[in-house]
Amino acid sequence: MAKKKMITKDIYRALGLRDDEYERILKILGREPTKTELAMFSVEWSEHCGYPRSRKYLKLLPRKGRYEVLVGEDAGGIVVGDTAIIFKMESHNHPSQVEPKQGAATGVGGIIRDIFTSGARPVASLNSLRFGELTDPYTRYLLRGVVDGIQFYGNCIGVPTVGGEIYFDDAYQGNCLVNAMSLGIAKREDLARAVAQGTGNPIMYVGSKTGRDGIGGCSVLASAEFGEGDAKRPTVQIGDPFTEKCLIEATMEALKTGYIVGIKDMGAAGLTCSSSEMASAGGCGMEIDISKVPRREEGMEPWEVMMSESQERMLVCVKKGKEEEVAEIFKRWDLEGVVIGYATDDKKVRVLHEGEVVAEMPTACLTDPPLYDMPYEEPAYIKEVRRFKPSNIKEPSDYNKVLLDLLASPTITNKAWVYEQYDHMVQVNTAVYPGSDAAVLRLKGSKRGIAVTTDCNGLYCYLNPRVGARIAVAEAARNLVCTGAHPAGATDCLNFGNPEKPDRFWQFKNCVESLAEACEYLNIPVVSGNVSFYNESPNGPIFPTPTIGMIGIIEDIDKRCTANFKDDGDLLFLLGECKDELGGSEYLKRIHGVKAGDAPECDLEIEKRLQEACLELIDKGAIKSAHDCSEGGLVVAIAESCISSEGEEKGAAISVPEIGFRKDSYLFGETQSRIVISCSPRERERVKKIASSHKIIASEFGKVGGDSLTFEISDKKVINIALKDLIKAWRGGLKKYVS
Amino acid sequence: MKFGVVVFPGSNCDHDCYHVLKDALGQDTAYIWHKDRSLDGCDCIVLPGGFSYGDYLRTGAIARFSPIMNEVEGFAKKGGIVIGICNGFQVLLESGLLPGAMRHNDSVKFVCKFVNLKTENIDTPFTNRCNKGQVLRIPIAHGEGNYYVDDNTLKALNKENRIIFRYCDKNGEVTPDANPNGSLENIAGIVNKPGNVLGMMPHPERCSEPVLGFVDGKLIFESIIGWLRKR
Numbered sequence: 004m005a006k007k008k009m010i011t012k013d014i015y016r017a018l019g020l021r022d023d024e025y026e027r028i029l030k031i032l033g034r035e036p037t038k039t040e041l042a043m044f045s046v047e048w049s050e051h052c053g054y055p056r057s058r059k060y061l062k063l064l065p066r067k068g069r070y071e072v073l074v075g076e077d078a079g080g081i082v083v084g085d086t087a088i089i090f091k092m093e094s095h096n097h098p099s100q101v102e103p104k105q106g107a108a109t110g111v112g113g114i115i116r117d118i119f120t121s122g123a124r125p126v127a128s129l130n131s132l133r134f135g136e137l138t139d140p141y142t143r144y145l146l147r148g149v150v151d152g153i154q155f156y157g158n159c160i161g162v163p164t165v166g167g168e169i170y171f172d173d174a175y176q177g178n179c180l181v182n183a184m185s186l187g188i189a190k191r192e193d194l195a196r197a198v199a200q201g202t203g204n205p206i207m208y209v210g211s212k213t214g215r216d217g218i219g220g221c222s223v224l225a226s227a228e229f230g231e232g233d234a235k236r237p238t239v240q241i242g243d244p245f246t247e248k249c250l251i252e253a254t255m256e257a258l259k260t261g262y263i264v265g266i267k268d269m270g271a272a273g274l275t276c277s278s279s280e281m282a283s284a285g286g287c288g289m290e291i292d293i294s295k296v297p298r299r300e301e302g303m304e305p306w307e308v309m310m311s312e313s314q315e316r317m318l319v320c321v322k323k324g325k326e327e328e329v330a331e332i333f334k335r336w337d338l339e340g341v342v343i344g345y346a347t348d349d350k351k352v353r354v355l356h357e358g359e360v361v362a363e364m365p366t367a368c369l370t371d372p373p374l375y376d377m378p379y380e381e382p383a384y385i386k387e388v389r390r391f392k393p394s395n396i397k398e399p400s401d402y403n404k405v406l407l408d409l410l411a412s413p414t415i416t417n418k419a420w421v422y423e424q425y426d427h428m429v430q431v432n433t434a435v436y437p438g439s440d441a442a443v444l445r446l447k448g449s450k451r452g453i454a455v456t457t458d459c460n461g462l463y464c465y466l467n468p469r470v471g472a473r474i475a476v477a478e479a480a481r482n483l484v485c486t487g488a489h490p491a492g493a494t495d496c497l498n499f500g501n502p503e504k505p506d507r508f509w510q511f512k513n514c515v516e517s518l519a520e521a522c523e524y525l526n527i528p529v530v531s532g533n534v535s536f537y538n539e540s541p542n543g544p545i546f547p548t549p550t551i552g553m554i555g556i557i558e559d560i561d562k563r564c565t566a567n568f569k570d571d572g573d574l575l576f577l578l579g580e581c582k583d584e585l586g587g588s589e590y591l592k593r594i595h596g597v598k599a600g601d602a603p604e605c606d607l608e609i610e611k612r613l614q615e616a617c618l619e620l621i622d623k624g625a626i627k628s629a630h631d632c633s634e635g636g637l638v639v640a641i642a643e644s645c646i647s648s649e650g651e652e653k654g655a656a657i658s659v660p661e662i663g664f665r666k667d668s669y670l671f672g673e674t675q676s677r678i679v680i681s682c683s684p685r686e687r688e689r690v691k692k693i694a695s696s697h698k699i700i701a702s703e704f705g706k707v708g709g710d711s712l713t714f715e716i717s718d719k720k721v722i723n724i725a726l727k728d729l730i731k732a733w734r735g736g737l738k739k740y741v742s
Numbered sequence: 743m744k745f746g747v748v749v750f751p752g753s754n755c756d757h758d759c760y761h762v763l764k765d766a767l768g769q770d771t772a773y774i775w776h777k778d779r780s781l782d783g784c785d786c787i788v789l790p791g792g793f794s795y796g797d798y799l800r801t802g803a804i805a806r807f808s809p810i811m812n813e814v815e816g817f818a819k820k821g822g823i824v825i826g827i828c829n830g831f832q833v834l835l836e837s838g839l840l841p842g843a844m845r846h847n848d849s850v851k852f853v854c855k856f857v858n859l860k861t862e863n864i865d866t867p868f869t870n871r872c873n874k875g876q877v878l879r880i881p882i883a884h885g886e887g888n889y890y891v892d893d894n895t896l897k898a899l900n901k902e903n904r905i906i907f908r909y910c911d912k913n914g915e916v917t918p919d920a921n922p923n924g925s926l927e928n929i930a931g932i933v934n935k936p937g938n939v940l941g942m943m944p945h946p947e948r949c950s951e952p953v954l955g956f957v958d959g960k961l962i963f964e965s966i967i968g969w970l971r972k973r
Contacts, residue, residue: 244796424854
């Protein structure tokens with residue numbers, strides 16, 4: 004190894020390492036690291052892999068719930084009956100901002116590998132997206148590119164994209180968010196682990212060849228803010244969904260043989276992460292010879308091979324003597340399958356290149372990154388936004404116009420332009436399609452269904468991180484409940500600004516603490532997750548956005564419930580209460596251009612009772628539709644139930660007595676813990692009885708039917724819109740903004 | 743009676759077709775690997791949807807060279823029942839078992855949604871359980887389903903009643919608005935001259951089970967089963 008001093012400050016800083024971290028590396032090794040070693044440390048200790056800044060708070064997240072919880076190396080899950088449901092959400096924000104199509108595509112590919120590397124066949128994907136305003140041409144380019152990337156990858160690999168959400172706000176201008184979630188199914192006993200074990204067991208490289216794409220993707224691109232005029236495109240990986248599809252099938256086949264000791268995908272930091280983490284998880288060492296790694300480019304340096312984030316590759320530890328059989332399976336699918344090393348007993352990762360040792364270090368030091376206690380302080384803007392006085396907002400004179408404007412606004416409007424580009428039906432499990440509160444999948448061979456959703460309102464989290472994060476959990480659970488599913492488990496994707504800045508870290512700390520409390524209260528384990536810091540551009544930080552992905556279980560899928568009204572003459576009830584809350588609403592933002600106030604309150608005790616009431620109503624077959632009130636408030640929720648099912652649109656007539664506060668706040672305020680339900684008239688008493696047994700107010704306030712939506716407050720019509728005009732405003736959807 | 747579902751690399755509706763035939767309809771069903779050279783005694787061959795070879799060159803263009811396609815062609819020429827769904831239809835076009843070609847959808851976007859299909863011909867192995875003119879509600883999911891064929895062939899297809907399905911509205915009217923991809927004359931499915939090979943873009947296997955809420959696709963599989971049984 005080199006004796007002369009080779010590593011300068013510029014070199015390690017360019018890799019994202021701090022001065023004190025470099026000092027620590029010198030101490031661990033007792034010498035100067037090689038370039039390859041330095042590269043390995045830089046990725047393993049980056050926030051993306053090692054969570055040095057966030058770990059302290061991530062430990063707070065609960066791991067227990069209704070069902071047995073599995074926390075694996077790459078993803079986690081729950082066990083229902085003898086079925087393991089494995090799921091995880093991950094960000095691909097920076098790559099998507101730089102190169103939207105490939106950034107989003109490889110985000111999908113990466114999260115899907117995290118699922119099938121655990122032995123679970125991926126059965127569904129979701130995407131939670133945030134962009135700047137669509138008035139900006141670059142935002143439109145991003146939206147088109149991201150959706151194109153998701154459809155390009157997701158459709159080809161045959162995993163349905165069944166749901167997700169999209170928000171538009173200036174806060175994401177310059178730094179969009181692309182959070183991809185995937186879930187998979189396996190028999191409990193068929194799960195695989197990401198370990199290397201058994202001295203002498205061969206380590207195989209399978210999948211695609213290695214190139215120079217994505218070098219430094221996680222340590223450089225994902226671990227710094229966007230500055231002006233950056234040229235980071237070469238750090239984005241290129242996706243090949245066809246190869247991934249073959250890799251899924253080959254991996255599933257290989258796992259069935261029983262010859263696989265452990266398997267891990269090469270995601271962030273490629274070979275570096277997979278080799279050291281498999282060795283560390285298995286409590287052993289590993290020696291690999293990277294001259295044996297299949298390449299698609301000539302002349303790659305050892306550190307480039309170790310750092311490459313070329314896609315569609317896995318590392319596999321195989322039972323000794325079975326390497327030929329395993330290689331045969333991958334070759335049958337026209338994939339690479341070569342032995343590049345073996346497990347050792349010295350607890351060291353040793354990397355050879357053409358007979359020379361280019362890296363050698365204890366596995367423990369790589370997978371035991373530093374832990375920082377980051378300083379935090381309340382940001383100055385908090386006091387500013389709390390000064391908001393609703394009395395300064397003039398009540399509109401034409402509520403029809405407000406409703407139509409909201410229904411046509413980018414965040415609320417119909418998203419068919421997006422989800423119709425995604426194959427959301429392949430694998431023939433989708434029983435509730437995108438566009439409802441949550442997607443529902445049937446579980447083949449059982450009566451059960453799985454409901455799945457993602458949620459987070461970043462504006463709420465900006466105004467009040469504690470309440471905003473609580474609402475993200477409560478609303479995700481409520482979405483599931485509206486389909487009849489019991490919330491069973493969550494994954495989180497924590498998108499924040501630069502953690503080195505105390506005001507940003509204050510947002511992070513408060514959001515995560517609150518997430519933990521809310522999940523604990525609602526008995527929802529957080530089984531997996533991802534942290535994405537440094538989401539800032541010259542425009543400033545994004546809204547704090549702790550996206551929640553959540554799954555729920557429906558015991559009898561035939562009882563599933565949807566959001567749309569079903570039959571003329573059905574009664575409408577509101578479960579829950581309306582309060583005078585305007586802060587953080589889409590109405591304030593879109594109609595008045597104000598992003599201020601406080602987030603709406605969210606009382607978890609009420610929320611829990613509301614959800615239990617709704618679940619009982621659905622389970623007993625008392626109601627025909629359920630839809631929660633979220634962005635746009637009560638009237639938008641009702642309008643969506645009127646028109647969300649194409650070709651089966653229904654009118655509705657609502658009448659409420661004197662409300663005692665501002666009409667706009669009643670109609671469009673975003674008070675939490677409310678669900679609009681409909682039922683047959685003969686179920687009236689049963690609905691009231693069930694609701695009251697959970698101490699939830701169920702107010703009958705209207706009827707389904709007619710060819711318009713009308714809303715009366717103390718006998719005065721404030722809204723009266725023909726169904727066809729509602730449809731026109733909403734169904735035009737995102738298409739009109741992007742084409 | 744045995745069904746064979748061909749697996750090309752990149753097929754992704756193979757499991758769905760297998761599941762519906764085997765689990766929902768109780769038929770003897772086998773997967774057939776694209777590198778194989780035998781159809782394993784099957785009475786009906788399904789070329790499933792998906793992205794064979796990633797569809798990187800042109801949909802179905804590489805898959806048609808898979809060894810198994812020689813067998814499928816021989817089987818079809820002898821009157822064997824072949825149904826190509828979505829990518830399977832594209833493979834049939836590329837292999838010349840059916841006439842015409844697929845262009846990108848006129849929206850230049852992939853589209854996944856339910857459409858209405860008018861059953862134009864019920865005297866086929868694939869539609870004998872349908873009523874004449876019956877409107878089926880079936881999903882599509884494709885980027886290249888914009889069917890094109892030259893004028894003379896189109897005339898022949900019409901004359902010989904070989905256009906089996908057209909996109910229509912819910913009342914069975916074949917209108918430009920009901921056309922999801924720009925397909926010539928709203929064509930969604932055609933058969934070869936002898937009528938034993940069907941290519942269709944919509945996915946009957948996605949609407950063949952009551953639990954999913956839609957069952958019109960089952961009519962197509964049941965037609966095949968009934969036809970094979972009678973033979």
